[in-house]
Amino acid sequence: MVAVPVMVGAVLWTASQLTGLVNYSREGQPIGTPRILPSFYAKLQSGALRQEATPWDGSGIPPLFLMSEMSGKASSNFPKVTPEDVAGSLNYVKDVLGRSLRLELSIENANVRVLEGSAEHGQLIASYPKKESLRRQGNGLLAARASLHLTHTLCKRYGYKGDKCVEFLSTIDLGNTEVGKHCDWKKGGENEIITSANLLCHKNSPYRMEDGSCNNPNNPALGKTYTGYRRLLFPNYADGIQQMRRSVSGNPLPSARHISASLSPDSDRPDQVTTLSLMQWTQFVEHDLAHTPSATMLNKGASITCCRDDGFPLAPRYQHPSCSHIEIPSNDPFYQKHRQQCMNYVRSITTIRPGCTFGPTEQINQATHFLDASMIYGSDAETQRTVRSYDGGKLKVKEQEVETSTGKRTVTFFPVSSEPLDICQGISIKGHHCYHGGDSRANEHPQLTALHTLWLREHNRLADELSKLNPHWKDEKLFQEARRIVIGQIQHITYSDWLPNVIGTEYYEKLFSENEEQGTEYNDDIDPSTSNEFATAAIRFARSMMESSIKLYEENRKVNDTIFLRNHYNQPVVIEKPGHFDSLIRGMATQNSQQMDLLFTEDVTSLLWMEDKPYGMDVISLDIQRGRDHGLQPYNKYRELCGLPLAKTFDDLLDVMPKSVVEKLQKLYSSVNDIDLYVGGMSELPNGKIKNIGDFNKKYQKNKSEKSLVGPTFQCIIAEQMLRARKADRFFYDRAQEDSRSVFTPSQIAELKKASLARIFCDNGNEVLRMQQKVFEKPSESNPMNFCNDKTNIPSMNLSPWVETF
Template sequence: MKMMSRKLAMPLLGVLLWVISIHAGTFETATLLPPPLTGFGPSKSIIRNHCDVPKITEKDLNRSVSFGNSVINRMLRLETNLGWSDVHVKKGTPSYGQLIASHPDEEALKQGRDALVATKATIQLMNIFCHKHHLSPTDCSKYISSYSLASTPLESSCQKQHKSCSQEELLSPYRSFDGSCNNEHDSPRGAAFTAYRRLLQAEYLDGIQEPRRAVNKKQLPSARLVSSTLIKETDESHSDLTQAVAQWSEFIEHDLSHTAANKMVHSDSTIECCTSSGNHLSPRYIHPFCAPISVPNDDRFYAQHGVDCMSYVRSITAFRPDCTFGPLEQVNQATHFLDFSQMYGTTGKKAAILRTFDEGQLDFTTKHNKVFLPVSHHPSDDCQLSGDNSVCFLSGDSRVNIQPQVTAMHTVWLREHNRVAKVLSELNPAWDDETLFQETRKIVTAEMQHITYHEWLPLVFGKHYFNKIQKYNNYDENVNPSVSNAFATAAVRALNSLKDGKLNVYKEDRLVNTSINLRNHFNKPSVVEEPDYLDGLVRGMATQSSQQLDLKFPDDISTHLFSNGIFGYDIFSLDIQRGRDHGLPPYTAYRALCGLPEVTQFKDLSDVMSPEVIESLSRVYNSPRDIDLIVGGIAEKQTGDSLFGPTFTCIVADQFLRTRRGDRYFYTNENQPAPFSIAQLREIEKVTLARIFCDNGDDIEMMQPEVFKRISDSNRLMKCDSGEIPKVNLKMWMDSRRKYY
């Protein structure tokens, strides 16, 4: 064990030096990464070294855009035929659950069409200008990325995301709903409906859009084959952490990222890539956006149900931030900030739907005299339900109903918002609805940020490494907070391994009252409003043990995700496929980026993986350089007290430093237009998730102070009203105290 720690010491030191150097503003001296870290923009060395490549003229660029439009227009006939043939996502199927989770907003679809035209135009430019000059697909795509969409028909579409902010917007005491105008010099940075950031150059087979292949040029192994070979269903509980860690992880993921699946270009119709019974479609029914996952004939679960196809629709395309031609990028429908967008929505229109416009309150419904989320008027559309008489909730994110603990968390925070708004209205009777709403939103968002950085993140990232970078927390307008594709598509998704397939529902004495199987409640949230269930689920999060972060997943999410009652999907297979769709380079590229030694043979992985895992990887992959990022990252042994191995520790550390340092409205930033006073910050620093649970349950009387940790002698159950679990004193927000000083 000591030897292993020594072997990892230097690489991990490199990881920390890299992360710190970036956020200390000394990236230019870092040697672990080639700039630019964003992965956008051309490589000038490529252009210099290929002076013989003909200059692409404005006329050439416009012709390529016309060609791209013609490619998209030719989809009309196929999509019409698919409509006539009734090939679309059917309600009641696992595909429908997946559609809800990756539901595309109108804005994303509109931008996606034009961004796709730019992608198709790039392909034509490559065919004309690069092949005969023997540029590799990667070098060619970098070369073409030096050309702007300016002066082409796509210029206005791309520039729409580069809105200019007025002085009033820049000096607003409150952040925008869509995340724009946060950075004073780059208004769209971090806004919703912009592209994920790249840590490494995208890796596509053709340099633009086709998923990569293995080193030997053959197809990569089926994502389900990889999953079924590596994943073990017998899970192992964590000795110290609770399910609240897993649940907060999912909640924060929904705040920072929301990847959307494509719909048909010429209509609002959904795209289905397999039959309802889980079989491959005839080639004439395959939409170009389909990338279905083939299931092996001898699959231990799916074979018995005759399933050989798992539907996967490729993610919506995004314009590149610099409005250039170039490889495929994917849109993030969430804002890139930790700003509670999953609660408040990412547009002013969505936020308005969720408000009462009375005393700063969020909209709600009541049942059994208890407050719950507002209900959907079309539950069979927004949930996996058979009719419109069933319960389905609304919030700022379509995933609010994905499983009962997510719904419970949304409900608790809805109540927290309305509780705070009510107190503020009593303290400040002169405040109008807008002031009450925005001040409450600002306080509640600060509470969530504090819990994330001071309760949750030290447990996920590990206190040892977290403390080393904690001092690099000042706002820096040069830091890009945008969520990385590697974080959203791989690192944060690995936390699904913490979940349990059975959710325990506890009484106040912490004896299990009952339990529910996760597989029966995907997008079926009615249990949350049944008497005693909300409190039981909340106590369950704080009492039931988390699972270990490893290659063990409960079958509720490895074979019954979004189940139709017979079979569902495999969450790990979908995540692997999404990584390939998004052009993520292989695991070995990221481990090298994070300071670990280069890998040429499977045995080289022994510095961070067990012999058993390496043997399994060698059975499914032809080369270690084929390993998908999420697979290699989750296969690594844990680093110190981090839940992750070194590669995902690196990626997560990078993201959460950027999320804080690049957010002008982060609650601790004293240079925002209307910062919290010192007295107010002291109050916010008292908040814990235990306090949120105590204040917003139906009848929760006791909670341990650290709900992310199991109940123990050092973390005993306390009376909620005993003073052992501190309360935020909202009197610090009385107008008479001059809120900001």
């Protein structure tokens, strides 16, 4: 990995010294003075900006959509801070460089590192930081540690404590300091945005930038790769700045693994309607909108581990400050037989806060914040260059001959990665091979790899067709036009097929119904950035829908073989075995997913990334710990934000949770205000199963049979994010015809609306002959199997509207 300048190494020692200086609100109240965003509903109806959020009456847009960007707002009540105070704090942090160097040197000399082929290696691959993330890691840590220092100096000077102190710090501009110069954007005058000088935008270009920049003409850095996540509520850190959240009593929260083991026993409960393709598409959307990297050593970029190889925590002298390992109880139902007491968790990379201020830490997103197929093409220019062939507009592939019913034919797969240690477990040990594409997470497991491969082939198929229609088009034009179409197809499938299934058709129509003839209205006042709550909790609901046994189906939909998830983490070449690729595709459209609930397969709760040992890691524990790492408020706060009554006792949760689950939560948490967002959201019943939700039910959910996969809180957070991803995207595929250079023509939009995942399966499998039109649902009388050459029941795009005329 690439080294980071040593001057930022100073923050390491400081991290272990400057903690516990601020007593954060024990009730978890959001702090800061929020700026109210324009009401989406008011904007749609009248174009006017609403200045204040009003209580929700069950109609229109829920309160969540009226919330602010919680980035802090200057208050005239706070004193002005001198440049000397700011510079002094940053210089103090850098002055401890020598101690941090010795700490990392001690760790390296002891050979404390992630071992190749271990489950920790799989964990590192999933959150592998890119070069730019590593560079920003130093600046983010400097700002955070300097903020901690200011709590001990400025806050003490002015008599500010707790919430008031953190609110004050969030108004202090990093300005022209050494760190502030690296801000993507900061406030200038009253309505002025200053962006970093390296952003060069071509406003008249019809094509997206690789890194998501320049989408918003007024703020080119908004939604860009390597910027921080947006927040729905101000962060909740134990010290106000970076220390992981604690109980409202001040005690540590219960172990994430203890919660997981107590709530989530392995149980086989298939969903009777939903197929594995919906679970897989959820992960596809997640990877497009979010990629959170984990910290590494600052001086050399080496990996960090927090547990000894024998399963015990490292001695304090070898514990890196970025470690926050998960304690495994001695009586754990699974890990006790393997004598494991420590599960590795390395904290996420932080970045400079939005608005370029001091204050609580924010985590970095190394994906773009737009639904723009960045997991296929890469989320920066460097990655995109490596996946392009620069021949006929195509992506790089490797070719292979396969047997079909009509003889041999040549098909394509991703090329083998030239840096396998970064993305593939056990490359030296067992000779594994991994693929190189736009996102290394495409190698995680076979069905995800197959889905990525389908879209690789779709891009190249489109490039070939466009070349035939427009022989004069050069490589760049062919690539960009094929990319535009792929993004449009993915957006249409996501909003027309996937999202209504997840949040429910009624809820979807309330928020997304527009005049289709006019198209989506672009709103440059809306921040498109992915929310931390969406990326870290809500979109992760589909983990519970995963299957341990991946069935392989013949064309007649009979099972001919089974492979196990636990044996194929980061071993993607299994899709190249004879017959496997098509069998995996049919399986995604045929095999029942597991129900969305608190029951997870053992393959993800104890065997995740299992490779060289008879055990792996636990995805639930990691997701809970990540929420605490990111300073997410407790579940109760988001429940209230989304229109449900604030729970005062555990019994108040019975309006949306089963009694048996509430009883378990009461045993695990000392207060209803301690429940982690991920745990609370996963504990809620899907809306169609909620029988008594009080006022919320009377005002909004009049149709109790309304089907959704998630409960009210995750429904609300997911819908909020997807609404932003559509309204704040200047290049959204069905955008209203205002600027013909940046949107599709009406005839092109009509063709894009024919897109379906069924057609993608048909056109890009090796030899898939039949498919149901709605692949997120099981084949049935209302969703029958059709032959792939039936263009009526499985429509196919006509690319003639892309013929360029002169």
